[in-house]
Amino acid sequence: MPVRSRALPRSFFARDSRVLAPELLNKVLVRRPIGEPAGEATVPLLAARIVEVEAYCGAEDAGSHAYRGQTARNATMFGPAGHLYVYFTYGMHWCANAVAGEPGTASAVLLRAAAPLEGLDVMRARRPKARRDRDLLSGPAKLCAAFGITGALDAADLTKGELRILDDGTPPPAVPLVTTRIGLAAGKGDEHPWRFGVSADPNLSR
DNA sequence: GGTGTGATCGTA
């Protein structure tokens, strides 16, 4: 991790989720030890380079949890950008998003896959079923499991908390992979090309 | 490489 890595400011997140999403590719998700001071030089406990994301667009997006308005579950998405929206799905999995846009827009970017950089031993211990390291973070629920992200981290501030997204100087891909989003029912937003990835990266979800 | 299926529970 280069010394000049720095946490992304809130202004970085406060944009349309479809603009923010590809900009998050090649940024570094880090989790620092609990209670560790927020110095820039601290070695993170866990670090991974984001290689796959999806944009969700609130009230105008049938695929978004916010499509039918605010509830207790999705309230974080209606708040300020730069916070983490964590939800539980399929009765067993947690998934994490970076809240985007202006307050009230309820847009977010789902973190779908990442390439492990640091803390591989911790990630392997949390994901004993992953046979290869490229499977540690190759899906939104896998990523949360490996990073220990649960509902307890919903609404965490990504700009200054124990969980952050850093810019280490690696630019996003000039030409990202762009496809429709995964797991949406027909007519429920599946037509929008709002999934973005680092082409041919081995850590992409299946 | 691909497809099919069961697990398991909060939310609407």
Next chain:
DNA sequence: ACGATCACACCA
């Protein structure tokens, strides 16, 4: 009921 999923079984 159904889901912004995963892992395993199987076939190729």
